[in-house]
Amino acid sequence: MDSVHSVQVIAVTSGKGGVGKSTVAVNLSLALAKRGRRVVLLDGDLGLANIGVLLGLTPKYTLADLIDGRCELSDVLLLGPGGMRIVPASSGNKSMANLSPAQHAGLIQAFSDMADSIDVLVIDTATGIGESVVNFAQASQEVLLVVCDDPASLADTYALIKLLSAGHGIHRFRVLVNMVHNSDEGHYLFTKLVNLVNRFLDVSLHYLGAIPYDEHVRSAGRMQRAVCEFFPRSKCAYAFNVTAQKVDAWPLPSNPRGHIEFFIDQLVSHSRR
């Protein structure tokens, strides 16, 4: 473990599909990049190649090619808007469970070599309570839950929190409410979630904020662009900038948990269990 540079690792996840998890991962990354952070966005949505589609990028290589030694990390990285870099992981981290010691070491070394050029690693995980979501959440410093005003979203978020806390020792979560129609809705929904969770689970939830429902997100999506890039003056882009400002103020871990090698190491070992 060579690097001493701390990297903020944020797993963006959600209990239910369609709540805007990938939209949040992409636009939060872009808003952080615009603030001068060196951001890498890892597409952890197994098999879907979500980020590439959202941003109209066609990856030549994925993380699987790196693991199998077919390319270098620099070949895998795609340059996205605002200078952020993207790691497409379309064939999934399933193969991480079966890495040989040499592949394991090679992966850590590959990320370690570029650790000094990353400030924030954002992971767009899969949706729900799958194994890969648990692995990414366990290896990250921050778990950001995206929820929206839909009973199924709240119920599935509760199930995810229960799984991650009771089964995997994660007790702190950040919550971002997406697609709100007024400024009170975010707080209202967050309070609802807190009331639900506090009755049965020993966790702390922290309100990060709310992103308004905004047709610009869909218009940008149809053009395979991020709303913060294509409509930088939209209310949604404004909300992402405010959110990024708050994320920027989160404390950086100074212990080994803050090192990128630690993240990869944790990811690989959790995947093996």
Ligand SMILES: Nc1ncnc2c1ncn2[C@@H]1O[C@H](COP(=O)(O)OP(=O)(O)OP(=O)(O)O)[C@@H](O)[C@H]1O
């Ligand atoms: N704030 C918003 N306002 C309006 N539309 C939004 C907003 N956020 C996301 N959307 C739209 O909702 C849809 C689902 O978004 P997205 O693909 O980001 O969700 P997801 O949770 O990642 O879904 P999945 O789990 O299926 O990958 C997309 O059409 C997207 O454009």
